Amino acid sequence: xxxxxxxxxxxxxxxxxxxxxxxxxxxxxxxxxxxxxxxxxxxxxxxxxxxxxxxxxxxxxxxxxxxxxxxxxxxxxxxxxxxxxxxxxxxxxxxxxxxxxxxxxxxxxxxxxxxxxxxxxxxxxxxxxxxxxxxxxxxxxxxxxxxxxxxxxxxxxxxxxxxxxxxxxxxxxxxxxxxxxxxxxxxxxxxxxxxxxxxxxxxxxxxxxxxxxxxxxxxxxxxxxxxxxxxxxxxxxxxxxxxxxxxxxxxxxxxxxxxxxxxxxxxxxxxxxxxxxxxxxxxxxxxxxxxxxxxxxxxxxxxxxxx
Amino acid sequence: xxxxxxxxxxxxxxxxxxxxxxxxxxxxxxxxxxxxxxxxxxxxxxxxxxxxxxxxxxxxxxxxxxxxxxxxxxxxxxxxxxxxxxxxxxxxxxxxxxxxxxxxxxxxxxxxxxxxxxxxxxxxxxxxxxxxxxxxxxxxxxxxxxxxxxxxxxxxxxxxxxxxxxxxxxxxxxxxxxxxxxxxxxxxxxxxxxxxxxxxxxxxxxxxxxxxxxxxxxxxxxxxxxxxxxxxxxxxxxxxxxxxxxxxxxxxxxxxxxxxxxxxxxxxxxxxxxxxxxxxxxxxxxxxxxxxxxxxxxxxxxxxxxxxxxxxxxxxxxxxxxxxxxxxxxxxxxxxxxxxxxxxxxxxxxxxxxxxxxxxxxxxxxxxxxxxxxxxxx
Numbered sequence: 312x313x314x315x316x317x318x319x320x321x322x323x324x325x326x327x328x329x330x331x332x333x334x335x336x337x338x339x340x341x342x343x344x345x346x347x348x349x350x351x352x353x354x355x356x357x358x359x360x361x362x363x364x365x366x367x368x369x370x371x372x373x374x375x376x377x378x379x380x381x382x383x384x385x386x387x388x389x390x391x392x393x394x395x396x397x398x399x400x401x402x403x404x405x406x407x408x409x410x411x412x413x414x415x416x417x418x419x420x421x422x423x424x425x426x427x428x429x430x431x432x433x434x435x436x437x438x439x440x441x442x443x444x445x446x447x448x449x450x451x452x453x454x455x456x457x458x459x460x461x462x463x464x465x466x467x468x469x470x471x472x473x474x475x476x477x478x479x480x481x482x483x484x485x486x487x488x489x490x491x492x493x494x495x496x497x498x499x500x501x502x503x504x505x506x507x508x509x510x511x512x513x514x515x516x517x518x519x520x521x522x523x524x525x526x527x528x529x530x531x532x533x534x535x536x537x538x539x540x541x542x543x544x545x546x547x548x549x550x551x552x553x554x555x556x557x558x559x560x561x562x563x564x565x566x567x568x569x570x571x572x573x574x575x576x577x578x579x580x581x582x583x584x585x586x587x588x589x590x591x592x593x594x595x596x597x598x599x600x601x602x603x604x605x606x607x608x609x610x611x612x613x614x615x616x617x618x
Numbered sequence: 619x620x621x622x623x624x625x626x627x628x629x630x631x632x633x634x635x636x637x638x639x640x641x642x643x644x645x646x647x648x649x650x651x652x653x654x655x656x657x658x659x660x661x662x663x664x665x666x667x668x669x670x671x672x673x674x675x676x677x678x679x680x681x682x683x684x685x686x687x688x689x690x691x692x693x694x695x696x697x698x699x700x701x702x703x704x705x706x707x708x709x710x711x712x713x714x715x716x717x718x719x720x721x722x723x724x725x726x727x728x729x730x731x732x733x734x735x736x737x738x739x740x741x742x743x744x745x746x747x748x749x750x751x752x753x754x755x756x757x758x759x760x761x762x763x764x765x766x767x768x769x770x771x772x773x774x775x776x777x778x779x780x781x782x783x784x785x786x787x788x789x790x791x792x793x794x795x796x797x798x799x800x801x802x803x804x805x806x807x808x809x810x811x812x813x814x815x816x817x818x819x820x821x822x823x824x825x826x827x828x829x830x831x832x833x834x835x836x837x838x839x840x841x842x843x844x845x846x847x848x849x850x851x852x853x854x855x856x857x858x859x860x861x862x863x864x865x866x867x868x869x870x871x872x873x874x875x876x877x878x879x880x881x882x883x884x885x886x887x888x889x890x891x892x893x894x895x896x897x898x899x900x901x902x903x904x905x906x907x908x909x910x911x912x913x914x915x916x917x918x919x920x921x922x923x924x925x926x927x928x929x930x931x932x933x934x935x936x937x938x939x940x941x942x943x944x945x946x947x948x949x950x951x952x953x954x955x956x957x958x959x960x961x962x963x964x965x966x967x968x969x970x971x972x973x974x975x976x977x978x979x980x981x982x983x984x985x986x987x988x989x990x991x992x993x994x995x996x
Contacts, residue, residue, distance in 0.1 A: 329837055337849055451977045453929050455936045455949075456970045459956035467960055559937065564956065575937060578848040 408557030408569035427504020449498025653986025670792030808866025813873025821881025
């Protein structure tokens with residue numbers, strides 16, 4: 312088990328390396344630079360800035376310096392948010408994004424799995440059609456429509472929730488962003504659970520369990536749901552990574568200071584280090600959650616072992 | 619091999635009895651009511667988007683300064699209570715005293731007096747406002763100090779209201795639809811061609827070539843996608859055609875994987891071996907046997923990809939990275955709508971309705987096609 316985890320983490324390093332390399336060079340090929348402002352800087356000032364940030368060196372040398380610093384855990388200074396290092400910005404934003412994403416994840420998993428199970432048990436009955444309808448709506452309507460519509464009803468029309476802002480993490484400020492983040496995930500999870508649950512309920516071991524006279528709830532929860540969760544778990548790997556690293560749309564609409572926004576802002580301002588920092592955070596999360604998924608697999612499905 | 623050609627011939631001879639995969643699929647699709655309804659709605663939306671902007675009385679970039687953010691309504695503008703303030707504003711610069719005025723079926727006669735001589739050309743002040751047209755100065759008195767000004771009231775319809783600049787929202791939504799839909803198709807066609815060619819080649823050649831080609835796909839998969847797209851925006855500036863060719867050039871990854879998997883299974887079929895035995899070349903086998911048999915999954919995936927691309931474009935436009943004014947796409951309109959949420963809800967509701975309906979339809983059609991073409995369900 313531990314050796315498996317170790318091997319997996321080790322084998323993820325080349326992937327991370329490739330992602331970092333490609334992102335680094337792609338970012339640099341893009342025209343413009345971090346200090347090309349609307350009002351051009353004085354030549355001497357520009358020269359000094361470029362020298363201080365090592366931007367005047369050849370590209371491969373900059374790359375080597377970046378990697379060297381990265382190995383020492385230094386993500387570099389942000390070019391746009393002066394006086395802040397990328398690590399500081401991430402340390403400020405990431406907890407907020409993780410908090411919102413985590414809540415959305417919990418909400419989506421409980422509601423999504425619940426709905427999926429209901430749909431599967433009541434297959435082709437009104438409750439099932441309700442679940443299918445909700446899942447279709449949730450998957451189709453994009454979050455940049457859901458967010459303003461929710462704001463319109465809950466914040467503008469009925470005025471029971473704040474329309475935006477973080478409010479130092481007040482509960483009321485989290486409701487709308489979490490709902491927006493969770494809704495599409497609820498839909499996907501409900502759909503996946505329903506599909507695999509229907510399949511599971513038709514399998515031999517469920518028939519056997521029923522033949523033994525086990526109560527319905529035990530059959531559904533302990534025997535059917537356990538195998539039905541496998542596709543959900545493998546979907547949740549990348550989805551959880553994406554949720555926890557923040558959503559650009561949700562953070563922009565609700566004005567939340569998470570790290571989702573840094574990515575777009577950084578790319579537009581040519582804030583090379585900030586973009587690289589967020590790319591690395593996202594890539595690490597993806598690798599981490601794929602690992603967690605594989606470990607969960609062995610918990611849920613005894614046939615899968617990593618020894 | 620002889621068997622194969624014989625069956626092929628006999629199939630051709632008794633074509634009325636046999637049903638091809640596609641005929642079968644069409645029948646199943648026609649039985650699927652949500653899918654059929656979606657196809658009809660989608661065709662209607664497409665026709666409306668293609669013809670609407672030319673048929674509409676408003677052009678998509680015409681600005682009506684007197685009608686900024688007027689609500690959606692089936693009755694015509696101006697409202698009765700709008701006429702007086704508009705008339706007074708228009709005539710303020712003419713520096714005349716406004717006497718009696720009434721509204722009699724779309725004409726507005728106004729009695730005007732002035733301490734100076736009235737210039738008959740002052741009708742232009744009224745004509746300039748969007749509410750009035752054909753203004754005329756009549757019955758100019760002898761001392762030219764008083765006259766009667768008659769103008770027609772222009773009746774305009776804004777079924778979906780107007781936006782923050784006073785442009786007709788319906789025309790804009792239809793015009794935006796042209797762009798959103800064509801972007802969806804354009805990027806999908808690009809992704810389709812690259813993906814099918816790449817995947818079919820990798821699957822057909824197999825072995826080491828296959829594993830190298832697919833490893834390359836895996837590496838591209840691991841790159842953060844949003845990052846890629848944003849970089850493309852930076853590269854191509856705001857040229858959306860180029861940009862979506864580029865988006866299509868990224869989207870081909872899934873297609874390549876699907877096509878490769880299918881190719882791997884198709885190339886082991888007997889008819890391919892038969893063709894090989896008869897000496898058909900690689901190119902012939904690929905174009906004559908493999909690609910046509912891939913069409914099923916490719917068509918399904920294509921219908922599911924169009925909404926993905928439309929969504930991506932809307933997402934970019936929402937962030938302000940997409941189509942630029944005065945052109946617009948559904949994403950741009952939704953972004954504007956969500957900024958004007960308070961007081962102008964129609965600006966969000968209608969574009970959102972069009973976008974989601976289109977996405978719904980495309981998803982239903984994709985699902986319907988999948989069910990129809992799935993040989994397992996037969």
